[in-house]
Amino acid sequence: MKPSFLLTKSPAPLKPRSKSSKLLSYLRRMTMLSCTVTTFYALTLSGGSMKTNFWLVLLLVCSYAHTVSAHGKAAAAESSERMIQFPDVDGYVTLVADLHTHSVFSDGHVWPKIRVEEALRDGLDALAITEHLEYQPHRADIPHPDRNRSFQEASAAAEGSGLIVIAGSEITREQPTGHINAVFLQDANALFKPLENAPDDAVEYYKAAQEWPSLNAIDAANEQGAFLFINHPYWTAQKPNGIAELSKLQSKAVKAGKLHGVEVANGQDYSEEAFAFGLKNDLTLIGVSDIHDLVDWDYEPHNGGHRPVTLILAKERSAEAAKEALFAKRTVVWFRNLLIGRSSEVTALLNASLKVSGAKYQKDTEVVEVLIDNNSDASFALNNKSGYSFMHYGDRIVVPPHAQFALVVKPGKKVPQFSLTFDVENALVAPKTPATIKFQITPQSESHNK
Structure with a gap:
């Protein structure tokens, strides 16, 4: 019987390079060749011997190779969308x-x-x-x-x-x-x-x-x-x-x-x-x-x-x-797009990632526009577990990463405060057990909206 690592741990097959990747590689090779030929020709015109010029060009090529060496310090990374970002939580x-x-x-x-x-x-x-x-x-x-x-x-x-x-x-x-x-x-x-x-x-x-x-x-x-x-x-x-x-x-x-x-x-x-x-x-x-x-x-x-x-x-x-x-x-x-952990840690991360940044009654109505900010890389799928319904959505909403989501809630009448409770589909605190998040909503009155 083969050792287990040989059964499924073989290298993944190489993926074909894209046309843009092949073109970039070709341009790099052509640039290097052009630089080498130009340098050799310039040195020859300047009167150097063929042998001397050969070694000078070889030195140039070796110097270039050194700049792409696998050794040395890693290049600093610029901030980009690929960077994984989650907020700090309370106390940590x-x-x-x-x-x-x-x-x-x-x-x-x-x-x-x-x-x-x-x-x-x-x-x-x-x-x-x-x-x-x-x-x-x-x-x-x-x-x-x-x-x-x-x-x-x-x-x-x-x-x-x-x-x-x-x-x-x-x-x-x-x-x-x-x-x-x-x-x-x-x-x-x-x-x-x-x-x-x-x-x-x-x-x-x-x-x-x-x-x-x-x-x-x-x-x-x-x-x-x-x-x-x-x-x-x-x-x-x-x-x-x-x-x-x-x-x-x-x-x-x-x-x-x-x-x-x-x-x-x-x-x-x-x-x-x-x-x-x-x-x-x-x-x-x-x-x-x-x-x-x-x-x-x-x-x-x-x-x-x-x-x-x-x-x-x-x-x-x-x-x-x-x-x-x-x-x-x-x-x-x-x-x-799945968060997995114990309830205490997952809940802390959810509370740091999802925050209500504003709530107000729409003019001449009894419905409330609630603004939910997502400060994380996760896209959160929320299932409504409160007794309220929404104007534009069913019970399931999705809050995109690093974005603000507007949710219009129908509390039934003007109230000074109410709460919204959601199960978070893609945050598990046990197998098949979603985390729960609760938002306390204090809407502004119409006088504050003007």
């Missing part, structure tokens, strides 16, 4: 984090600097590049006995950017252990036992690495004070029915306080069962991209998409505060 800062990504230092296909630049473009506050410890398909091309290497590269790329880069790794085993991420590590090497006479073949290397007990890796991570969470527990390569459940080994580790969270959303998938056992076992709820290729390929932010993220409600914007919040379970997952 909302940090946008992706705690499960990969680079070429395991089975990803980009350098860590690219992960950092993507994170900056997406407006992330925190990023962890969590390489597989045991699965190393690029070993022949990128040998790296130090399992901290991708973190070091990412940290150097993020220097001065404000991005919080978190040290992490992925313990990569077959069931009953499965895959487990450990973040806020001090030394990833302690979670892996180097192989003597390591096989060159990636599959054989992976099989040999399984011999060291996985509990040793879990214990080593906990000794470093790391935060550990279960990855994609519904993954059909290890769970053919796609239903997430804790194995006996995982359950025992959870009860011992050695596993602290679970992914309820990973990549393109959401697991209702993981959400349920996460709540039942008092685990922190996590959402991640698990990105291996480019974010732009897999999530198409240029078309309004976004990677799944964990919204961490932290006391301040720092690595220490993010870690404290994760252990305290103050998280909300944003997956597609």
Whole structure:
């Protein structure tokens, strides 16, 4: 039987480049060729020897290549619509984090600097590049006995950017252990036992690495004070029915306080069962991209998409505060247009995102125009649970992201105050259980409207 990672974790097929992308690439090559020929010709006319001119042009080309190197600091990102934005909540800062990504230092296909630049473009506050410890398909091309290497590269790329880069790794085993991420590590090497006479073949290397007990890796991570969470527990390569459940080994580790969270959303998938056992076992709820290729390929932010993220409600914007919040379970997952979390955190985020900015009786009527502001990236689908009806809509309304929505309410007569209660379809506080939001409305009288 093949190791599970070979069944569904193969790279996604390359998407054909658009005509505009091909044209841009062609123009870049032509520009480089033109610059090279022009420089060579100019140097020849100036009297230089053919040999000298060749080396000068080669130096020019190498200098150009250096400017597009994968190393060095990441470029600062300009503010754009692709940036993920949610407001701070009462008493806490909302940090946008992706705690499960990969680079070429395991089975990803980009350098860590690219992960950092993507994170900056997406407006992330925190990023962890969590390489597989045991699965190393690029070993022949990128040998790296130090399992901290991708973190070091990412940290150097993020220097001065404000991005919080978190040290992490992925313990990569077959069931009953499965895959487990450990973040806020001090030394990833302690979670892996180097192989003597390591096989060159990636599959054989992976099989040999399984011999060291996985509990040793879990214990080593906990000794470093790391935060550990279960990855994609519904993954059909290890769970053919796609239903997430804790194995006996995982359950025992959870009860011992050695596993602290679970992914309820990973990549393109959401697991209702993981959400349920996460709540039942008092685990922190996590959402991640698990990105291996480019974010732009897999999530198409240029078309309004976004990677799944964990919204961490932290006391301040720092690595220490993010870690404290994760252990305290103050998280909300944003997956597609779905918010997932415990009632206290989801409600706090909804109250910060949706606010009534105005209410007034329309002239010579007993109907009230209520203005609802949405200060978040989510588009909220609200189902009316109050006793009032609306002028222009049924019981279901949609408040677009970063927009104001006008709702005309019919209270039946002029009243000084009333409340509107809604179920929020795309905010879940338990499987199949929407969050509820309540607005207290105090309409202005006609005299205030003039």
